[in-house]
Amino acid sequence: xxxxxxxxxxxxxxxxxxxxxxxxxxxxxxxxxxxxxxxxxxxxxxxxxxxxxxxxxxxxxxxxxxxxxxxxxxxxxxxxxxxxxxxxxxxxxxxxxxxxxxxxxxxxxxxxxxxxxxxxxxxxxxxxxxxxxxxxxxxxxxxxxxxxxxxxxxxxxxxxxxxxxxxxxxxxxxxxxxxxxxxxxxxxxxxxxxxxxxxxxxxxxxxxxxxxxxxxxxxxxxxxxxxxxxxxxxxxxxxxxxxxxxxxxxxxxxxxxxxxxxxxxxxxxxxxxxxxxxxxxxxxxxxxxxxxxxxxxxxxxxxxxxxxxxxxxxxxxxxxxxxxxxxxxxxxxxxxxxxxxxxxxxxxxxxx
Amino acid sequence: xxxxxxxxxxxxxxxxxxxxxxxxxxxxxxxxxxxxxxxxxxxxxxxxxxxxxxxxxxxxxxxxxxxxxxxxxxxxxxxxxxxxxxxxxxxxxxxxxxxxxxxxxxxxxxxxxxxxxxxxxxxxxxxxxxxxxxxxxxxxxxxxxxxxxxxxxxxxxxxxxxxxxxxxxxxxxxxxxxxxxxxxxxxxxxxxxxxxxxxxxxxxxxxxxxxxxxxxxxxxxxxxxxxxxxxxxxxxxxxxxxxxxxxxxxxxxxxxxxxxxxxxxxxxxxxxxxxxxxxxxxxxxxxxxxxxxxxxxxxxxxxxxxxxxxxxxxxxxxxxx
Numbered sequence: 001x002x003x004x005x006x007x008x009x010x011x012x013x014x015x016x017x018x019x020x021x022x023x024x025x026x027x028x029x030x031x032x033x034x035x036x037x038x039x040x041x042x043x044x045x046x047x048x049x050x051x052x053x054x055x056x057x058x059x060x061x062x063x064x065x066x067x068x069x070x071x072x073x074x075x076x077x078x079x080x081x082x083x084x085x086x087x088x089x090x091x092x093x094x095x096x097x098x099x100x101x102x103x104x105x106x107x108x109x110x111x112x113x114x115x116x117x118x119x120x121x122x123x124x125x126x127x128x129x130x131x132x133x134x135x136x137x138x139x140x141x142x143x144x145x146x147x148x149x150x151x152x153x154x155x156x157x158x159x160x161x162x163x164x165x166x167x168x169x170x171x172x173x174x175x176x177x178x179x180x181x182x183x184x185x186x187x188x189x190x191x192x193x194x195x196x197x198x199x200x201x202x203x204x205x206x207x208x209x210x211x212x213x214x215x216x217x218x219x220x221x222x223x224x225x226x227x228x229x230x231x232x233x234x235x236x237x238x239x240x241x242x243x244x245x246x247x248x249x250x251x252x253x254x255x256x257x258x259x260x261x262x263x264x265x266x267x268x269x270x271x272x273x274x275x276x277x278x279x280x281x282x283x284x285x286x287x288x289x290x291x292x293x294x295x296x297x298x299x300x301x302x303x304x305x306x307x308x309x310x311x312x313x314x315x316x317x318x319x320x321x322x323x324x325x326x327x328x329x330x331x332x333x334x335x336x337x338x339x340x341x342x343x344x345x346x347x348x349x350x351x352x
Numbered sequence: 353x354x355x356x357x358x359x360x361x362x363x364x365x366x367x368x369x370x371x372x373x374x375x376x377x378x379x380x381x382x383x384x385x386x387x388x389x390x391x392x393x394x395x396x397x398x399x400x401x402x403x404x405x406x407x408x409x410x411x412x413x414x415x416x417x418x419x420x421x422x423x424x425x426x427x428x429x430x431x432x433x434x435x436x437x438x439x440x441x442x443x444x445x446x447x448x449x450x451x452x453x454x455x456x457x458x459x460x461x462x463x464x465x466x467x468x469x470x471x472x473x474x475x476x477x478x479x480x481x482x483x484x485x486x487x488x489x490x491x492x493x494x495x496x497x498x499x500x501x502x503x504x505x506x507x508x509x510x511x512x513x514x515x516x517x518x519x520x521x522x523x524x525x526x527x528x529x530x531x532x533x534x535x536x537x538x539x540x541x542x543x544x545x546x547x548x549x550x551x552x553x554x555x556x557x558x559x560x561x562x563x564x565x566x567x568x569x570x571x572x573x574x575x576x577x578x579x580x581x582x583x584x585x586x587x588x589x590x591x592x593x594x595x596x597x598x599x600x601x602x603x604x605x606x607x608x609x610x611x612x613x614x615x616x617x618x619x620x621x622x623x624x625x626x627x628x629x630x631x632x633x634x635x636x637x638x639x640x641x642x643x644x645x646x647x648x649x650x651x652x653x654x655x656x657x658x659x660x661x662x663x664x665x666x667x668x669x670x671x672x673x
Contacts, residue, residue: 050478060552064464065487073493078498147385156396163400184420188405312498325499
């Protein structure tokens with residue numbers, strides 16, 4: 001719950017398990033002298049002897065496995081609430097009235113249906129816009145940074161653009177709300193727009209529903225732009241330099257090389273990151289809508305997570321909130337699965 | 353045209369770098385470099401401005417700050433806002449709690465995640481695959497906010513320090529990074545340790561862990577950032593006990609109240625004077641800026657020191673091949 005944004009980026013690590021080493025890594029790896037070793041591992045049976053021999057490794061892993069199961073899988077018992085008319089006053093969840101799928105029907109079609117549909121649309125709109133803007137921005141910045149030959153300058157630029165990633169969403173929202181306010185309260189965006197003559201009057205950004213998705217995408221771009229370039233820059237570094245030399249001999253200019261060598265070269269990275277992020281389409285954008293959203297713009301601001309927190313946790317309407325949460329998890333698993341399958345079919349890199 | 357674009361330092365560098373044909377300063381390259389550099393400098397300015405602006409406001413006299421128009425330099429320099437902030441009991445308490453929580457979470461998370469990563473990095477380990485899968489699945493599988501809350505409640509951890517660190521002693525992402533790094537350590541090292549009579553625990557703690565220092569620094573930074581920046585855990589589990597409040601949560605409360613005031617009545621919140629503890633006069637906008645800086649500065653101080661490590665560590669851990 002606490003470190004998702006960081007990990008959006010690092011998650012490419014999912015795969016490295018059993019990939020053959022690529023050209024960039026190969027030289028670092030020692031050539032295996034004992035050729036007998038690798039083949040014998042994979043198809044060994046689980047026997048008591050082996051379990052006994054590995055008891056220390058088991059001791060290191062199994063308690064932690066239990067732990068993870070307790071904190072990540074056991075809470076699923078709370079899903080029972082989705083099928084109940086849950087009243088906190090009645091005590092534990094085993095002491096509640098069961099109502100079948102009533103809550104599901106209510107959330108998707110009933111009195112709350114309209115609100116919930118809007119919430120889903122908002123979540124998708126904000127996430128997809130953020131993802132597209134963020135991915136394109138990061139690729140462009142990585143390409144531009146890659147063209148910088150002056151290393152100290154490049155390093156300074158990288159350091160500055162990484163920095164916002166380390167600020168919390170609370171701080172970012174606080175900075176954004178100041179930046180977007182009226183010039184008299186320090187709203188330098190309005191000030192800048194007016195100085196440039198683009199608008200005559202300051203825009204009340206945070207009271208206009210039409211601007212909210214853009215605000216979320218823009219603010220997220222500010223926070224994560226530099227950070228998201230790290231993996232693209234690494235992927236660019238791994239491209240075989242002889243490809244560029246060959247293209248140069250053929251008379252390719254800077255743009256041709258970018259378009260025909262660099263972009264295809266980082267395509268696997270782009271695909272893997274898109275697959276990874278597809279699973280979070282319904283989970284991202286929690287903080288900004290929660291902090292920056294208000295009554296005036298809730299029709300475009302409220303997302304599923306905000307709905308769950310406000311409606312469920314704060315107003316005590318647990319059952320509907322749990323239904324919304326189940327919906328989110330199920331969709332996430334389906335999305336990652338199908339993105340992965342689509343990538344497989346297109347013969348791209350896949351996650352699992 | 354192109355000769356007017358070329359500035360003096362560029363020409364100087366050109367003469368130094370003229371060795372290979374790829375480094376030739378053609379007119380096209382000069383134009384591109386100029387445009388690219390200006391764009392990047394502009395971008396960096398955009399990245400820095402909001403923070404520098406907040407810093408300037410926080411270092412400005414509160415009553416004066418309300419007049420607006422402060423750029424990146426304080427107009428009437430004053431440290432009063434920070435005095436007021438640190439004289440507020442709730443903020444002082446929250447600062448201490450944030451530090452304590454971050455230290456405990458980093459320590460426990462690093463020890464447990466790396467111990468598990470070690471076991472899962474061992475090729476001969478029988479349950480390596482299923483266990484890895486169970487952890488990786490948790491990246492996407494989340495029971496949800498309310499079920500998680502109920503579990504913490506049923507475990508009796510509401511309004512306790514335990515709610516901060518016990519649920520997060522393992523992070524699946526960092527597990528993968530650490531495991532990948534450990535896999536890249538030649539097996540000969542573990543084997544020779546075993547021949548010398550070291551058990552698994554000893555091999556992990558005394559041989560593997562020291563070799564993992566760079567990646568541990570990175571993972572530690574990630575965990576620290578996550579823990580320091582978290583506010584939802586305080587809201588959900590510990591908002592009932594003022595002694596357990598955290599800096600980000602206090603800032604969030606402040607933000608929420610000023611957002612509501614701002615949305616309902618235009619600009620009045622920013623203009624009302626606030627009297628902090630100790631009878632000193634300041635304003636909400638200056639106060640919020642100061643708290644924002646107090647919440648931001650510790651993490652901004654830490655990351656440049658680990659920066660060198662984290663790019664390399666992140667690469668090793670995350671990019672395949």
